[in-house]
Amino acid sequence: MTRKVLKSVVFRSFLIQGTWNFERMQNLGFCYALIPALRHIYGKGEKVREPVKRHLEFFNTHPYMAAPVIGAAVKMEEDVARGDMNGEDINTFKAGVMGSYGAIGDSFFWGTLKPFASLMAVFVSLMGQVLSPFIFLMLYNISHLRLRIAGFYMGYEEGIGVVDGLKRFNFPVLMKRIKMLTVISSGALLAVYLNIKPETELEQYGLIGTLVAVMLFGLYYRALKGGATPQLLIYASLVISVGFSAFI
Amino acid sequence: MIIAEIVLISLIGGLLSIDRAAAFQVMVSRPVVTAPLIGMMLGDVMTGIQAGLIIELLWIGALPVGASVPPDETIVSILVPSLAIWQSRLTGVEGFHFLALALILTIPLAILAQRLDSRIREKNIASAHAADHFNMEGCIDDVEKECLKGLKRFYLGYSVLIFFSLLLGAAFFPYLHSLLPPFFLKGLERLYYVLPIIGLASLMASTRVKNSIKLFFLSFIVVFSLFEVV
Numbered sequence: 001m002t003r004k005v006l007k008s009v010v011f012r013s014f015l016i017q018g019t020w021n022f023e024r025m026q027n028l029g030f031c032y033a034l035i036p037a038l039r040h041i042y043g044k045g046e047k048v049r050e051p052v053k054r055h056l057e058f059f060n061t062h063p064y065m066a067a068p069v070i071g072a073a074v075k076m077e078e079d080v081a082r083g084d085m086n087g088e089d090i091n092t093f094k095a096g097v098m099g100s101y102g103a104i105g106d107s108f109f110w111g112t113l114k115p116f117a118s119l120m121a122v123f124v125s126l127m128g129q130v131l132s133p134f135i136f137l138m139l140y141n142i143s144h145l146r147l148r149i150a151g152f153y154m155g156y157e158e159g160i161g162v163v164d165g166l167k168r169f170n171f172p173v174l175m176k177r178i179k180m181l182t183v184i185s186s187g188a189l190l191a192v193y194l195n196i197k198p199e200t201e202l203e204q205y206g207l208i209g210t211l212v213a214v215m216l217f218g219l220y221y222r223a224l225k226g227g228a229t230p231q232l233l234i235y236a237s238l239v240i241s242v243g244f245s246a247f248i
Numbered sequence: 249m250i251i252a253e254i255v256l257i258s259l260i261g262g263l264l265s266i267d268r269a270a271a272f273q274v275m276v277s278r279p280v281v282t283a284p285l286i287g288m289m290l291g292d293v294m295t296g297i298q299a300g301l302i303i304e305l306l307w308i309g310a311l312p313v314g315a316s317v318p319p320d321e322t323i324v325s326i327l328v329p330s331l332a333i334w335q336s337r338l339t340g341v342e343g344f345h346f347l348a349l350a351l352i353l354t355i356p357l358a359i360l361a362q363r364l365d366s367r368i369r370e371k372n373i374a375s376a377h378a379a380d381h382f383n384m385e386g387c388i389d390d391v392e393k394e395c396l397k398g399l400k401r402f403y404l405g406y407s408v409l410i411f412f413s414l415l416l417g418a419a420f421f422p423y424l425h426s427l428l429p430p431f432f433l434k435g436l437e438r439l440y441y442v443l444p445i446i447g448l449a450s451l452m453a454s455t456r457v458k459n460s461i462k463l464f465f466l467s468f469i470v471v472f473s474l475f476e477v478v
Contacts, residue, residue: 014271014272014273015270015395015399017270017271018271018395018396018399018402019375019376019396019399020270020369020398021372021373021375021376021398022369022370022373023376024376027376028372028375028379028394028395028398029395031379031391032392032395032396035388035391035395039388046386048388049383049384052383052388052391053380053383056380056391063273064273106311106312110311111454114275114278115308115309115451117275118280118305118308119308119451121280121304122280122301122305125280125297125298125300125301128294130284130293130294130297132280132284132300132301133280133281133285136275136280136281137274137275137276137281140274140275141274144274179455179456180457180463182455183452183457183460183463183464183467184463184464184467185467186448186452186464186467187463187465187466187467187468187469187471188467188468188471189448190445190448190464190468191467191468191469191472192471192475193444194472195472210472214468216442216445217448220445220446220449220450221449224449224450224453224454225453230306230307230447230450231319231355231359234306234351234352234355234439234446235352235355237439237442237446238435238436238439241435241438241442242431242432242436242439243435244435245431245432245434245438246431
C-alpha cells in the first residue's frame with residue numbers, strides 16, 4: 001500500500017457520514033473511504049466488485065471511531081487478496097466492533113469532551129474574550145484528530161488486533177477525570193456568572209438575588225431530571241418572566 | 249445590502265451545518281464557534297460571542313446517541329446573532345432583549361431543521377440502492393458519486409432553509425419588535441439573564457458522576473466565597 005493511497009483513505013474517512021441513511025447508515029461512507037485502497041489492491045477489473053459489495057453492507061459506529069475500523073479493514077483486505085483470510089471475516093469483524101466502539105465514542109466525545117470544551121469556552125466568553133472559539137476548537141480537536149489520524153494508522157498496522165490497541169487511549173480513566181472537572185467547573189461558572197454581571201438585577205439585590213438564582217437552578221435541575229427539555233424551560237421562563245415584568 | 253448578507257450567510261451557513269453531522273465534525277458548527285463567526289461576518293463579533301455563549305450553554309446537555317440527532321443548534325446560532333445585529337443596526341441601540349427575542353423565535357427552527365435532517369437521511373436510502381446497482385454493473389466511479397450525493401443534499405437543504413429563515417426574519421423581526429410593549433421587552437431582558445442557569449442545570453442533569461450535585465455546590469460555594477472575600 002502506498003502512502004498516497006493511505007492518505008486519501010484518511011481524508012475520505014472524514015466524510016463517513018456524508019450519505020448517512022436510515023437503511024444501512026454509514027455504509028456508503030465506509031465504502032467511499034475504502035475505495036482507493038480496494039482499487040489499489042484489486043485493480044480496476046472485475047475483482048473489485050466483490051469487496052465493494054462487502055463494504056456496502058450495514059455499518060454504524062461513532063464517526064470518529066470509524067477511523068481505526070477503516071484502517072483495520074484496509075489491512076484485512078490485503079490479507080484477503082493474498083488468500084490469508086476470508087472476505088466474510090472482515091464483515092464479522094466490523095459487525096463485532098461497531099457497537100462497543102459506538103458506545104465509547106458517544107460517551108467520550110459527545111458525553112465528555114464536548115461539554116468540557118464548551119464549558120471552558122463559555123468561561124472565556126464570559127470574560128469578554130474573543131479567543132473562546134479558538135480555545136474550544138483546540139481543546140476539542142487535539143484528541144479528535146489524534147484519534148482519527150493516529151487511530152487509522154494504528155488500525156492499518158494492527159489489523160484485527162486494533163481492538164486491543166485502542167485500550168492504550170485509556171478512555172474510561174480519562175473520561176472520569178474530565179467529567180469530574182466539568183462538574184467542578186460548572187459550579188465555579190455559576191459563581192462567576194452571578195458575580196461578573198454587574199448589570200443584572202440579581203446583583204442589585206445582593207445576596208437575595210444570588211439565593212433566587214440558586215433556587216432557580218434547583219428548580220430547573222428538578223424539572224430536567226423529571227424529563228423536561230431545555231427548550232420547554234425557556235418558554236416556561238419566558239411566560240413567567242414577562243408576566244412578572246407586567247407588575248414589577 | 250442586507251440581501252447580499254443573507255446570501256453570504258446562507259452559503260457559509262450550509263457549510264457550517266454539514267459539519268454538524270455529515271462531514272468532518274471538527275465542531276465549527278457549535279454555537280461557541282458559529283455565532284462569533286456570523287457576528288464577524290456582520291461586523292459585530294461581540295454580539296456573536298454573547299449569543300454563542302448563551303446558545304452553547306442551552307445545548308450543552310443535549311447529546312446525540314447512536315442514530316438520534318438533537319434539535320439543531322447550528323441554525324439557531326446562525327439566526328440569532330444575524331437578527332440581533334440587524335436590529336441594533338436598524339434602531340441604533342444595543343440590547344440583550346434582541347438576543348432573547350431572536351432566540352425564542354428561532355427555537356422552533358431547530359426542530360424544523362432536525363426534521364429536515366431526517367428527511368435527507370431517508371432520501372439517502374435511494375443512494376444506497378443506486379450504489380448496489382452501479383457496483384453490479386461494474387461502474388465504481390458511479391458508486392463513488394452516489395457516496396457523495398448525501399453531502400449535496402445536506403448542503404442544499406440547509407442553505408435553502410437558512411436563506412428563507414433569514415429572509416423571513418429580516419422582514420418581520422423589526423415589525424414584531426415594534427409591536428411589543430415595554431414590559432415585554434423587560435421580561436425578555438430578564439429571561440436573557442436566566443438562560444445560562446437553564447444551561448448549567450441541563451448539563452448537571454445529564455451528567456452521570458457520583459455525587460455530582462454535591463460537588464457542584466461545593467465548588468459553587470468555594471468560588472462564590474472567594475469573590476466575597478476579595
